[in-house]
Amino acid sequence: MTSKPTLSIGLIGSGFMGKAHVFGFATAQKVFNLPANLKLHTLADIDKKTAEAAANEFGFANSTDDWRDIVQNSEIDIVDITAPNALHKEMALEAISAGKHVYCEKPLAPMISDAMEMADAAEKKSVKTQVGFNYLCNPMMRLAKEMIASGELGEIRSYRGIHAEDYMTNASDPFTFRHETAGGGALADLGSHALATAEFLLGEIVEVMGDCVNVIAERPCIDGKKKSVIVDDIGRAFLRFSNGATGYIEGNWVATGRKMQHDFEIHGSEG
Structure with a gap:
């Protein structure tokens, strides 16, 4: 052996x-x-x-x-x-x-x-x-991809995807590295998961129209002082895929009551 x-x-x-x-x-x-x-x-x-x-x-x-x-x-x-x-x-x-x-x-x-x-x-x-991108390792993702590729859903027309959490909902929670402008914000932290899933399932994205929203404008620091938050708490984007399908994704870390929500919907001509 x-x-x-x-x-x-x-x-x-x-x-x-x-x-x-x-x-x-x-x-x-x-x-x-x-x-x-x-x-x-x-x-x-x-x-x-x-x-x-x-x-x-x-x-x-x-x-x-x-x-x-x-x-x-x-x-x-x-x-x-x-x-x-x-x-x-x-x-x-x-x-x-x-x-x-x-x-x-x-x-x-x-x-x-x-x-x-x-x-x-x-x-x-x-x-x-x-x-x-740990969600892509879920066998469900590969099954969904196979269903799309086989034509089981027909012509893919629309897509909706979201990754939502509530760990930034409390405005009294402190400023962290996730709030820094370099690599911070919900779009980077959570939207990257939603984006990876969308591309894994439907392929290349060729057009994007986005909107990033800051909900909590400042947070306390360790020293008790307040620090302005510039990065987004919610990031949304409308998408157009190379196969002609259109869709929408969202990354949101102020979604009260949500824990590790990673959902998507795909609509085709046959299902």
């Missing part, structure tokens, strides 16, 4: 998404027959105390307060980036340059030019990459 190779993982960031990724790594090996074993090698975070505490909690063998230690470590195969959005590009490009495979949370980067630079670098270096 041939033994499986081992892939060592370096995780940057131990916040909500860092925890979610670790849960996935730990669970996948117990549920699926993976082609490789996964080793939680090193966790990096903002300071040594935070990194060490998270590494102990999550089961990583090592910790560091410098993410470059992960990139430069020859024992690490995969760099998993769950840091704030504005930091993705620098971290990913250095990891790619070092020959690491990269799993990066969405949105990939604040600007399309940055995202293209990251994608081009990965292609030139021939490393594997993945963006955190």
Whole structure:
């Protein structure tokens, strides 16, 4: 019996998404027959105390307060980036340059030019990459795509998609990195999921008309002072796909009562 190779993982960031990724790594090996074993090698975070505490909690063998230690470590195969959005590009490009495979949370980067630079670098270096569009891994998505491709729904005429949450509903909740102009806002944070699903199911989007709305104009900071919020709390867009279908998507983090709502509707001539 041939033994499986081992892939060592370096995780940057131990916040909500860092925890979610670790849960996935730990669970996948117990549920699926993976082609490789996964080793939680090193966790990096903002300071040594935070990194060490998270590494102990999550089961990583090592910790560091410098993410470059992960990139430069020859024992690490995969760099998993769950840091704030504005930091993705620098971290990913250095990891790619070092020959690491990269799993990066969405949105990939604040600007399309940055995202293209990251994608081009990965292609030139021939490393594997993945963006955190976890909903696309749901078997339901592939079934829906197959139904569309087979013609079961007939000619696709319209599409509606939404990703909604309520974790920003309270105006007294503090200003966070998600409210920074570089990579912040509901459109980037949640609308990226809705957009990924729309393109996965119906293909290329060729025209867009968008509207971004700020509902809570300021939030408190740790020091008690108020800070203006410029980014959107709700992002909406009307879409036209290359196949002629039209549609609408929304990213909303002030949708009271909604938790992880990721819905879509597709209407064709036959269903």
